[in-house]
Amino acid sequence: MNKEVLKVSNIEKYYGSNGNITKAINNISFSVEEGEFIGIMGASGSGKTTLLNCISTIDKVTSGHIHIEGKDVTSINSKGLARFRRENLGFIFQDFNLLDTLTAYENIALALTIGKVNHKEINRRVEEVAKSLNIEEVLNKYPYEMSGGQKQRVASARAIITNPSLVLADEPTGALDSKSAKMLLESLEELNTNLGATIMMVTHDAFTASYASRILFIKDGKIFNELIRGKDSRKEFFNKIIEVVTLLGGDQRDVF
Template sequence: MAIKPVIEMNKVSKIYGGKTENQVFALNDVSFTMQEGEFIGIMGASGSGKTTLLNVVSTLDHPTEGTVAIAGTDITRMKARELSDFRAQRLGFIFQEFNLLDNLTVYENVALPLSLQDLPVHQIMDRVGKVLEQLGIAELADKYPATISGGQRQRTAAARAIVHEPALLLGDEPTGSLDTKNAVGLLEQMKRLNEQQQISILMVTHDAFSASYCSRILFIQDGRLVQELYRLGSREAFYKQILNVLGDYGAAAAEAAAKELSAVEDRG
């Protein structure tokens, strides 16, 4: 199978504020390509632009400049309705919070992406059953989200994100509100989905441990991609590598901030 690009981002910028105002570059000339079957993590400090990047990829936000193509489709030229359909058919989401609709049961939540596409009932039941089984939440099917644990909720969210076999699975701090045990559980699930079913995953995280499950990490700072890290060896080694990079950036950032502060004080 020839490897195709899932995401092609070309010189994408996202600028907040008008021409006369103070312009803020949430994204500044970002370009990267993600191949099918990759598991990419995006890391950066708060306010570095990683969520904006994810929103642009997930078609929820429009870039000010540049083009974004997902699975060969240029999403920057699509209309709102087409974008909605595109999201429904080609993308899967796992968010940190408010993942599930609390007025639907686990089963109904997972079935939602399929039933929204008006698939025949037997097909829906088939697929939902399989996915619930796969993620080990089949016995929770008739429960409401409010009555299950956080980890179970995130697994339900994962089930919903992959039930329609999307081209790309997007995660926004998926382990952010989970304890270690549940976080590991979810990450293992995602790894399995990636390795066994060749599902491409793009995940935003600030947690080095979560990031160590990825095959590649993009570091973003002040709206720019500043570094790339490929996983070559074991996950543990990769984890250390990530921590080092973060440490460097942390130190550099702290230094820069201190300099700026002292400059202000000098002036004062």
């Protein structure tokens, strides 16, 4: 059995006060093993982004516990959280969040520089990850000189350069055209398969979700269903995802 990287136990998240309380997450529990590529799906307002925010320590749960690498992140103080986030989590955002005044190399190396890793080691790790994501030719370019797909792969490289326990991707293909989206998903697949990265990706898009190995479907703040890809081809898995999405009901445009 693989090592458990993430354990979510009976978490709840409420917003509001007095008579006007919204239950964004309603008693969710699950775990993720090392090397998994897990997708979180659901219509807008289902609680999937709130779930990701709680796991990423950006938001605090109302009750329950979240363990990452055995550490209960719900009980770490804010100073400790910043360090924990930097050392254990990688983030891939929809809008890249690259720094315009830094080259691709500098953007990728930033977390290592802050962590006072020596220059030789930074160089080795940046070159290694750039090669695996096929972005060696843009290392000396600034974000404005890159295509959307290149920017997203630079952002992916930055997310995994610190060898995080968990990479969190929030709608990573949301701002990309279909060709760039496919390239990014193939990059995530490579990070997962070749570099053993554990990835959790929130998406409303069935095609994007079909790259994951397991999907949790969230409805009204609860886990509605779970799909495991197993030996299915991506096309077969995609068709099963569509079936569950249809069962979920609601406005189809919210889910695709």
